[in-house]
Amino acid sequence: MDGDQLTDAFVELADTMVAEFDVIDFLHLLTRRSVQLLDASAAGVLLADPRGELRLVAASTEAVRVLELFQLQNDQGPCLDCFRTGQPVAAPDLIAAGQIWPQFAAAARQAGFAAVQALPMRLRDQVIGALNLFQATAGGLGPEDVRVGQALADVATIGLLQQRGTRRSETLNEQLQGALNSRVAIEQAKGKLAERAGLDMDQAFTTLRAYARDRNLRLSELAQAFIDGSPADFPGLTIPATPRPD
Amino acid sequence: MRTQRGGRHSQQQRQVRWPFSHPAEAAHGPAGARPEWWPAPIRPAWPMTAARAALLWGLVAEEAARRGGQVAAADVCAAVVAALPVSGAWVMAQGTAGAGHLMCVTDEVGEQLAELQMTLGEGPCLDVLTSGAPVLVSDLDEYAARRWPGFTPQAGQAGAAAIFAFPLRIGAIRAGSLGLYRDKPGPLTGLQFGDVLILADAAVVVLLESQHPDGTSPAPGVGPGGQPPDLARHRAEIDQATGMVSEQLDVAIGEAFVRLRAYAYAQDRRLSEVARDIVARRLRLNPDPDPPRISER
Numbered sequence: 001m002d003g004d005q006l007t008d009a010f011v012e013l014a015d016t017m018v019a020e021f022d023v024i025d026f027l028h029l030l031t032r033r034s035v036q037l038l039d040a041s042a043a044g045v046l047l048a049d050p051r052g053e054l055r056l057v058a059a060s061t062e063a064v065r066v067l068e069l070f071q072l073q074n075d076q077g078p079c080l081d082c083f084r085t086g087q088p089v090a091a092p093d094l095i096a097a098g099q100i101w102p103q104f105a106a107a108a109r110q111a112g113f114a115a116v117q118a119l120p121m122r123l124r125d126q127v128i129g130a131l132n133l134f135q136a137t138a139g140g141l142g143p144e145d146v147r148v149g150q151a152l153a154d155v156a157t158i159g160l161l162q163q164r165g166t167r168r169s170e171t172l173n174e175q176l177q178g179a180l181n182s183r184v185a186i187e188q189a190k191g192k193l194a195e196r197a198g199l200d201m202d203q204a205f206t207t208l209r210a211y212a213r214d215r216n217l218r219l220s221e222l223a224q225a226f227i228d229g230s231p232a233d234f235p236g237l238t239i240p241a242t243p244r245p246d
Numbered sequence: 247m248r249t250q251r252g253g254r255h256s257q258q259q260r261q262v263r264w265p266f267s268h269p270a271e272a273a274h275g276p277a278g279a280r281p282e283w284w285p286a287p288i289r290p291a292w293p294m295t296a297a298r299a300a301l302l303w304g305l306v307a308e309e310a311a312r313r314g315g316q317v318a319a320a321d322v323c324a325a326v327v328a329a330l331p332v333s334g335a336w337v338m339a340q341g342t343a344g345a346g347h348l349m350c351v352t353d354e355v356g357e358q359l360a361e362l363q364m365t366l367g368e369g370p371c372l373d374v375l376t377s378g379a380p381v382l383v384s385d386l387d388e389y390a391a392r393r394w395p396g397f398t399p400q401a402g403q404a405g406a407a408a409i410f411a412f413p414l415r416i417g418a419i420r421a422g423s424l425g426l427y428r429d430k431p432g433p434l435t436g437l438q439f440g441d442v443l444i445l446a447d448a449a450v451v452v453l454l455e456s457q458h459p460d461g462t463s464p465a466p467g468v469g470p471g472g473q474p475p476d477l478a479r480h481r482a483e484i485d486q487a488t489g490m491v492s493e494q495l496d497v498a499i500g501e502a503f504v505r506l507r508a509y510a511y512a513q514d515r516r517l518s519e520v521a522r523d524i525v526a527r528r529l530r531l532n533p534d535p536d537p538p539r540i541s542e543r
Binding site: 049050051053055056067071126173174175177178181182183184185186187188189190191192193194195196201223224227228 | 299377378379380381382413415416417418419436439440443444480481482485486487488489490491492493494499525
């Protein structure tokens, strides 16, 4: 990571926050920047729901094997430990980490990863979720990268507060629920499009996202409109999009 | 449809009725206010456990048993008022174009507040229908008056000092809204907020089942995954499968969810497992006019 990359990323995130803002799109951008800046293979933002369950709201990839790794960590893994303690949790070597999290470490290694890092999303005395990073080579993040990673996790938290509101803690609760609900709508839209167009879930997500970006729509709004509407309302949506660089 | 009156209304604050309580609440009462010396630990935002969710769902079932009927929206409202320091609650079902009709309400003030919003076309309960996020107004102050200039003064006159509105949604599935009011200002604590969200989950399922009646559907008292609440976990596959079923059966997303649940219940399988099979294309729900039959491939 060089200084220019870092500067560009933060300027871009700041720009997104002051412009027409959608929290899901913002968090998605943040995960993709995290992957670039921290030399990770995959990143995900997880938020806690009312049952204390960690739920994915945005990830740098929608590959099923990776999404499963996020879901798995409700039983064991660095994200769960990070969430409970409010501290960063690192596993620079997933082979050794098999002693602490046997099922999770095995699944992560099978998915092709060798190291994992979880950084807490904290607001005052609350832990609301975690930024989860996976790497293909062992070794883990250096201290400078951990600082940048924690800053990105903090930016994600601030992003959640972006919508106007007077009472901070109430706004956070409101926004968390909104973000969790938006993600569910996106998953439903993935399913509907996958079925209609014969795509897999990863392709369906890419297609929805590309369609939204091309028409300057919020992904969560597109998801709702697509589910409510009829096929004629979305010409061209069934044409699969290929992943494009951001 | 006649509005159901459910639950009790009382002038004073309600005690939480079961033994489980957060340490802060046990020490300082249901308002949960912490003194300055209480250390602020790093804890999850909502120290919810699956056991607490089970307790809350049980409270809803208890209300239904007390009433002598199947679980309905009125029982969720009654459970809300029993479990939380609020003065009243109501559920509005979403119509095809905006706010629909009042399904149940616990008291007269609540009824006024719900009807005011429907008449004026403004208010926290209407905002949540479009935003998909809760709207918490712990004090009907000048900020609220700017946001809802017609509703706020009349709500105050009716006797409300705080209003909390929750969308009843599962992603793109919009069932309606849950409204709570308090005759004194003050916010919900994190714990109370979490409690309402759990009860709102129950309300969504109740509303959906009432909108798409299916004799084989499991009781709303079971968890959102279709299994006992302490096992119910949110799974992305369930959401994806809901979308797929909506397309497969050519039905609206809410009905797709009800049919998916009904299928899992009829097959005595976990909803998450059925969903996984559908997403992996091992299973497909086919439309069948009369009566509905499911074919497996």
